[in-house]
Amino acid sequence: MLKLFNTLTRSKEEFIPINGMNVLMYSCGPTVYNYQHIGNLRTFFFEDILFRVLKYNGYKVRYVMNITDVGHLVSDQDEGEDKMEKSAKQLGKSVREIADHYTEIFKRDIGLMNIYPPDVYSKATDYIQEQIDLVKCLETKGYTYFTSDGVYFDTSKFPDYGKMAKLDISGLKEGSRIEFSEEKKNITDFALWKLSPENEQRQMEWDSPWGKGFPGWHLECSAMSKALLGNHFDIHCGGIDHIPIHHTNEIAQSEACSGEKFVNYWLHGEFLDMGNEKMSKSSGKFVTLQTLMDKGYTPMHYRYFLLMAHYKKKLKFSYEALDAAKSGYNNLSGKILNLRKDISSDEAISSSEKKNDFKSRFLEKINDDLNMPEAMSVLWEMLKDGDLSSNEKINLAYDFDMIFGLGLESVQPEKIETDIPEEIRILTEKRNEAKKKRDFKSADEIRDEIKQKGYEILDTKDGIQIKKSD
RNA sequence: GGCGUGGUACCCAAGUGGCUUAAGGGGAAAGUCUGCAAAACUUUUAUUCGACAGUUCGAAUCUGUCCCACGCCUCCA
Structure with a gap:
């Protein structure tokens, strides 16, 4: 039995898909206006583990991840500049070039990290019509109103607004930011369609029934998940920061339009705690996978590091901790290499009972809300076990690695230096x-x-x- | 100001009422092996879970108070 922590109910629940063994899953992907930092990567890693655990349990997963290439403003609250346009302007490139460039690097990074790509990457700009249709739907049902800069969603018309986030709307801070909210009816209302500023030519803008403009950021996930997975699907995941605004707004839009429940299980990954090295992208100072590689760590070292903590807990990043992961991973590889050598001379001692015991313990851990630290501990215990044969150990290790994704089957012995002076x-x-x-x-x-x-x-x-x- | 999370060994980090007088990794120490190193292997490394009260037959796990750190509400995955 697979149990997952559902943000909707704030409790671990048995996972039961809507349609038998077929699972529909959506995760909030990157906004491609800059590099993904190692904190972003933690979230994609968590989603990868979820995906792998589902597959391991025999589910067929249709997995969609969006690529945000328009509309994500500098503030989640529909203010400020479009992140994409801003980045393009700074670098003197077109928005398309920026998006393609960072998308490519994103794909490279998750490839290096052994993170499975989704079945479909959906780009926000490829679904403009669907987004317009969604706004129309909301308009027809009376959830929208106009301000001078666009079409807004009236959250007071959606009774369960903020339920998942347990938002105490009356307690939200007023006046922390006012410029743009002047015309908003409620502090939580958000933009569905933003009109292009009159005095400014945007690189990305589209015609719509409401005028030339671009979609609000929250809209894309609702529109694309609807197009690719339907009105009601199983899992939606993303970073924990998305709970109060982004996902809250998605639920409101989607359910207001469809009249159906949107998603059954919401899963959120915690942040990587950078301590003093705070990683706001706006400050331009953040650590990427490339940064780690330049310092002599491999993507697998980082993956091993992430495996040491549970996804729902903050993980303290430090180079000291990363060094520990590096050693841990190297030791693990060494063990695998040794076992491979042993296999030939292995007398197949039959201890299949014990083997099954490890296997079922492992399954229990990964199915308990993706408990990787415990699963890793089972791996190590298994490798140190005195009764299992090398053959059994290596088979189990490879089996477990379907979840861990450390590439154990392709571990190679350290290259012996050939060009010695x-x-x-x-x-x-x-x-x-x-x-x-x-x-x-x-x-x-x-x-x-x-x-x-x-x-x-x-x-x-x-x-x-x-x-x-x- | 509002909301939330967390404080477990030298570091990272599981465990969230009895199976645990607390997994696993790293580090450190000792031993085996070796001329010596390295590697490998074995062993050791928290009677204790931020502090103090309380509930209970029983608590790291529940309750209260306090201290500390962090996150969000304001760019964030």
Whole structure:
């Protein structure tokens, strides 16, 4: 039985799809006006785990993720500039170029992280008509009103507004920002269609029954999920910050138009806690996957790091913690490599009962609201077990890796340095001579010398290994 | 000001009434192996869960008060 924490009810619930073994899932993807930072990546990683766990349980998943390439303003509250237009202006490029560029990097990053791509990436700009239709639908049903800058959704007409977020609307701070809300009837009302400013030519604008303009940010997810998954589907996920505004507004729009329940299970991933290194994109200072790679970490190190915490808890990022993950991942790879060597000489001790025991414990953990830390602990316990054969261990590890996604099957032995400088070669020879003569003192001295030159000499069973030091 | 989350070993982090006098990873220490290192393997590393009261046969887990940190409401995944 798969249990998931549903933000709607704030409790773990048994997951029961609407339609048998077919699951419809939507997740809020990136706004492609800039790089995705490692915090964003945490959310996509969490969605990947969810996707993998669903598949592991035998569900057929249709998975849609949107790419926001228009309409996401600098503020969630329909104020300020369009993020895309702003970024384009700064870089002197077209909005399309910006969107394509960052979309590409996003796809590259999640590929490196072993995050499965969705079945469909839906771009907001490819669904303008659907968005206009949705506004029309809301207009017909009397949920909209006009202001001088666009069409707004009247949240007071939707009785359950803010239910999921447990919003206390009367307690929302008034007057923190007023300029644009002057004409709003309620503080929570939001834009469905924004009219282009009269004195400004936008790169992205479309004709609509209400005038030339562009869709409000929240609209795209409602319109696209409706188009690709239907009015009512199983899972919608995203970052925890989306609960109070974005997802709240999506629910209001979608349910107001369709008259049906929108989504059964809402799942939200917690933030990565950067401590002092606060990562607001607006400040331009944030850590990307590339930043980590430049510092000598691999995407799998970061993935392993994320696996150590539960998705619903804040995870404290630090390079110290990332180092721990790096070592952990490297040790794990080493174990896998050793097991592979053992397989041939393995006497197939039959302990299938124990094997099944680990497997069912693992399943229990991943199905308990995607408890990766516990699942990882099962993995390690299994690898250290004294009764299982190497064969069984490696099979289980590969099986578990369908969830972890650490690429264990393709782990390769560390490359042995091939182009060793002549100087090091000669010194290595000299050391061998000394060793043969059992002159260990000078042998050790030479090893130290080599070490100072950045290489390490290791005596192994199979001979000498020369390694470049880190 | 409003709303919310969290404080578990040196670090990251599970566990949320008895199976646990607290998983797992990293780090550290000791041992086996080795001429010595490295690797590998084995073992050790919180009688204690922010503080103080209380509920209970029983609490890290529930309640209250306090302290601290953080998030959102104002760009955020």
